[in-house]
Amino acid sequence: MDNSGDTLKKSSEDVIYSLQEKVNRLYLYRDHYFENHKIEDAIQKNSEIEKKLAEILGDFKENESSVAECDRARYNFLRGRLLNVVPKYSKEAENLLSKAVKLDPKSVEAWNELGECFWKNDELKKATNCFEGALKEQKNKISLRNLSMLARQESSKSRDDLIKNIEKGLSYAKEAVQLDTHDGLSWAVLGNAHLSSFFGIQQNPKILKQCLSAYSQAEKDIVAKSTPDLHYNKGITLKYEEEYELALESFNKAALYDPTWEQPTMKERQLVKYLNEINELVSTCGKMKAKRLQQILQSIDSKQLGPYGGGSYTSTTTQQTVKLDEISLNTLKSGLNEEKVVLGKVVCTVHNEDSVPFTFCLVDKVGTCVVVTVYNLADGKGVIIGNSVAIPEPYVTDVNFTYKENKYKFTLIRVETPLVMVVNSKKVSRDLQAGVQMSIFKKFD
Secondary structure (H helix, E strand, C coil): CCHHHHHHHHHHHHHHHHHHHHHHHHHHHHHHHHHHCHHHHHHHHHHHHHHHHHHHHHHHHHHHHCCCCHHHHHHHHHHHHHHCCCCCCCCHHHHHHHHHHHHHHCCHHHHHHHHHHHHCCCCCCHEEEEEEEHHCCCCCCCHHHHHHHHHHHCCCCHHHHHHHHHHHHHHHHHHHHHHHHCCCCHHHHHHHHHHHHHHHHCCHHHHHHHHHHHHHCCCCCCHCCCCCCHHHHHHHHHCCCCCHHHEEEEEEEHHHHCCCHHHHHHHHHHHHHHHHHHHHHHHHHCCCCCHHHHHHHHHHCCHHHHHCCCCCEEEECCCEECEHHHCCCCHHCCCCCCCCCCCCCEEEEEHHHHCCCEEEEEEEECCCCEEECCCEEEECCCCCCCCCEEEEEEEEEEEEECCEEEEEEEEEEECCCCHHHHEEEEECCCECCCCCCCCCCCCCC
């Protein structure tokens, strides 16, 4: 009896199994690199992976003739997946993975891998189709988290479109986490989806808390913890939480995990510059000349409180109508100053590379100077030097830390919406409030 067919099949299966193990080990090496290497070795990571890739590719070529026709789909998939291990696009990988899905259209792995390949080549629509194709075969976290990212990258013709895309991205991310609550990469994607919601829909501080909670879950996973984009996006979130020291540390960590990626270092540098400028402008009352400053101080009058002068205010915390007591800036306490109102004049604005938040320095009649950050402000709107500004129930942070020999010490008032402010004795009009869009780290950027 002739067993040559069975022997050939067994031999082919052995070859496929061996190649699969080698590809899996390479991905394991990539994803767990920092468990066995110092962070200082990060600069070597990609070149070491490419070297191992080349060796395994040699094994694929050597064994190609041993692969039976029935295993051709698997062979093409594994070889395409091997080439896909590095961040750069490979046309050969695309060709191999395209053949794999044609030979086995039910292969979820092949659809997902082909989607990643198209994405690297900036073919987002084709990538989306692949991930949707995989989902039709089986619900899986890889397709869901990738569709979450892609939904948020879709171009929006209107604000309604933008909100719809962000909400779709959030829904995919939540579903991915539900499928595997221990998967750090899915938690990181959920954090990013919340961050997109903060900028695209509403700059609500509760959303930032949701971001940080998701990133905290992501960091429990060793694979997610060693991805530079997790620390970068966490840094962005911490910056808008006004946790500046932690934000700087996160940007620095992102740069350490990928020294070839310039964005984290640039963001760290921009934030340092912003904080240095605040430090200097607060300590010098906006670098204003003594005579001009004296004129401004003398022009501050409680009448400029407008409707807050002995009037009422609906508290954002209790939703009750309360009477506000005017206090000086130097008596503010850290946290929420309930049933209080402060009044001062703008002595300068602070340049910010990002449009959020609008930042200015405020001085009161006793000469105390603080910095004010305003969120949810329409693009191109703001206050100018000499404007009187009243802020009810101010939320205060005492910034005091040292980072890389730079000492930062100033008082900061955070204003969540410009609508609570009184400028030049009048409540701010609704046209000053708007949502602001911002792009966070994009996969394969």
